[in-house]
Amino acid sequence: MAMVPFRDFSLKLLALVIAVFLWLSVTDERIIERGYQVPLEFENVPATLRIAGDPTDTLRIRLRGPADAFGGVEPGDLAAVLDLSDAQPGRETFDMLAGSVRTPPGVEVTSVVPETVDLILEQVSDDS
Numbered sequence: 001m002a003m004v005p006f007r008d009f010s011l012k013l014l015a016l017v018i019a020v021f022l023w024l025s026v027t028d029e030r031i032i033e034r035g036y037q038v039p040l041e042f043e044n045v046p047a048t049l050r051i052a053g054d055p056t057d058t059l060r061i062r063l064r065g066p067a068d069a070f071g072g073v074e075p076g077d078l079a080a081v082l083d084l085s086d087a088q089p090g091r092e093t094f095d096m097l098a099g100s101v102r103t104p105p106g107v108e109v110t111s112v113v114p115e116t117v118d119l120i121l122e123q124v125s126d127d128s
Helices: 009-027
Strands: 031-043 049-052 058-066 079-083 090-095 108-113 116-123
Antiparallel strands (some): 031 058, 049 116, 058 108, 090 116
């Protein structure tokens, strides 16, 4: 009489092979972190305001995610977007939160340098 652990040995071996395959496919996903220099884009600028001076035009960001998420990423695909829809005339400081950086799916922003952007917004005169 065969011992109980060896009963249905082929099914147990198949279950073990499937478990090892699943474990390898999950643990094989490498997480990497990369740095990029990205342009700062302004959106929803009120028609009554203009940006004065020479504002920062690029930011340094660090992205973290699975290696395959970075496969087709080109620096032109990334951008930091600053929404100025609620901006008022004068000097304003805007926080560059991770949510304001356009990234591919599955990739998270770990840092943005500088963390804040200072802008001088001037009222557009009507006599031009």
